[in-house]
Amino acid sequence: MDICPVRTEDDYKAALASVAVLVDADPEPGTEEGDRLQILSLLIEHYEAEHFPLAAPTPVVRPFVKSNYNGFVVIPERER
Numbered sequence: 571m572d573i574c575p576v577r578t579e580d581d582y583k584a585a586l587a588s589v590a591v592l593v594d595a596d597p598e599p600g601t602e603e604g605d606r607l608q609i610l611s612l613l614i615e616h617y618e619a620e621h622f623p624l625a626a627p628t629p630v631v632r633p634f635v636k637s638n639y640n641g642f643v644v645i646p647e648r649e650r
Contacts (some may be wrong), residue, residue, distance in 0.1 A: 572647055573606065573609055573610065573613070575613065576613040576614060576616070576617040577617075579631065581617075582614065582617050582621075584615075585610050585613060585614050588606075589607060589610050589611060589614065592606060592607040592610070593607065
């Protein structure tokens, strides 16, 4: 199995291309191709965590809801 670390953007793109081919082939877990897919996926995940960090999520504002005879109606912010 010929797998190298994903250190550069070119390595990243090559790993993504290899994973795309392997995903389409849908290898069985435990086979050489299945192991390759798993390892490349982990390397890609690590590279993305370092180079494309996700920002912390912002809090979600719960909409103001009032009930009416039909059920619930969401009232827009400007009408509160």
